Amino acid sequence: MHKYIAEAIGTAVLVTLGCGTAMLVGCDAANGGGYILTALAFGLSIVAMAYSIGNISGCHINPAVSLGVLLSGGMDSRDFLGYVVAQCVGALIGAGLLAAIFNMGGVTDMTGGLGTNGLAGVNGSAIAGLLVEIVLTFIFVTCILGVTSKNAGHGSLAGLVIGFTLTGVHILGIGLTGTSVNPARSFGPAVIAAINGNAAPIASLWVFIAGPLIGAALAAFAYNFLESRVD
DSSP: HHHHHHHHHHHHHHHHHHHHHHHHOOOOTTOOOHHHHHHHHHHHHHHHHHHHHHHHHOOSSSSHHHHHHHHHTOOHHHHHHHHHHHHHHHHHHHHHHHHHHHHTTTTTTTTSTTTTOSSSSGGHHHHHHHHHHHHHHHHHHHHHHHTTTTOOOGGGGGHHHHHHHHHHHHHTTTTTTTOOSSSHHHHHHHHHHHHHOHHHHTTTTTHHHHHHHHHHHHHHHHHHHHHHHHH
């Protein structure tokens, strides 16, 4: 149970810091600085949580990462389901906190929807958005599987490598889909935004669930194949 609670807390922190930064600085093409700040917020959140709860739960805080670990033999199906539920609950808590803070404080949400993901950057194309999320998640999960492998030997640097990789995929993906690579991160803000009267993000939510899960599965299969040749 402790590891599930850790996953919920970690995901809530990720959503609060990452989406909260996006809400404050905006993520439109005319405001490139907002891209960098938001990318750093997500990346640094991962770094902070990796060194906070990594020894408790492994700091997945992302159903796509948990799927990659499951398919690589690093966890069983019971823990996988427990992690996913905890991550989604944490994302709802994080998005709920942001909604309360911004609403009570009268702060303008520059994203218009609690930092939800969308397809505006790919002109509304669900297929293009799906491809973006598959590719970016493949890169991210491959990094995680590699840096945490028993053959890696990166030790205490793993959290930094993973955080910088998440920052990197955000720098590209923000202008296209807002960068999900994490179904829970997309789910929480979309649901809370809908409760607040903005149901638009729900329509494309499937892209940000399916894309990361497909990308993670491909990463696991590819990495398992590559590592088997090393062994």
